[in-house]
Amino acid sequence: MKREVPLAITFITGVLLVVAFFVPHPPLGDLQQRFQIWYSIVAGFTFLLGLDSLVKHHLKKIQHRRSGWGFSVALLISFFTTLILGFYSWFVFSSPYDLRAPFQWLYTSVILPLQATMFALLAFFIASAAYRAFRARNLAASLLLVSAGIVMLGRVPIGKAIWSGLPVISDWIMNYPQMAAKRGILMGTYLGAIAMSLRIILGMERTYLT
């Protein structure tokens, strides 16, 4: 029951989807769409598990006065405020997306600036990591450094001011060698995904059951 049933469910679901792909007629025709709906419903419940885990973790931290417990209080306040405003906007304004809803205000005043600044901050850390990784020690690192430098300079006005050919070379790199490498890597990745899917459906890969 604990191992055999999940393996059977995985096998049946996977095989049914493959069969449905090749037999696009009732009752299998809409199976893919139906399963995707089921997946979304199950995912909705899974979200609750995640939230429970987050809240419990921080409540424990506050309860035991572990270091940084004050930040956990801030997290829980922001969490419950967002949740309450979200459901309030949903029920009172019929949609959390309504522009008059407080949920939208919260999105533009809190989530959006935090998210954008957090990602902007990454620019500095990527640059600092790149400084260590990109030092031209060998041909591969030099190629990385040169192509990154050209693409960065080619995308800003100062690059064009330095030399008008930089944007042209930058576009050439993006359209030819970059595209060729990306395509090769993607093909390899997708072939790997197919091999892994086969292993999962046939029950050879069982790590998800642990």
Place this chain on the structure above:
Amino acid sequence: MNFFDLFGTWLAAGLTVAILSFLYRDNPLYKFAEHIYVGASAAFWVVIFWYSDVKPMLIDRALDPQYPLGEKLILLIPTIFGIMMLLRWFPKVAWISRWPIAFTVGMAAGLALTATVQGYIVPQIKATLFPVVVITKDPLISLWRSLMNIFVIFGVFTTILYFYFSKEHTGLLKVGSRIGIIFIMVGFGASFGYTIMARISLLIGRIYFLLHSWLGVID
């Protein structure tokens, strides 16, 4: 500007400065903003997901008297799967949650087998099947396009060769994979540069917000 707009601007500015303060070093202000972000985004995505996915797919259909009874009964299956997922809260029966996990894994695997081939691999191969001889009115353009098409095909092929591990990289395979790594490095460098620029544009956006919307020192 009403009170909420003004308060929203000050709040956004304060949080932006708090996050940027990490550039100096890790500090309580940054940690505070970081925790606010985690809490708010977790709740945000729950509300959005339940409103956009679970409500129309489950709640609306279950409550709609026009929706066929048979279909409503079928909806019980994912609902039961969802409830099974929540059984992780009870250690004695937590193993039952493996069933919905098995369903989602099986679905992802089934889709990966078919949709990946149809949606990704075939289009990628199709997009690489360029004519190696291009003929236009201008012989120089013809030569350039032909060379570039051959260049891309060669690049894709050598990149794939680099990831071919079923045979030791010696002889011709070694040469091919060495050329492949050149393409890969140029590609990684370009993607890196592109990502940096995207992040820089976000940073410019935040700095503009602080100077324009908050402090009003620039137009």
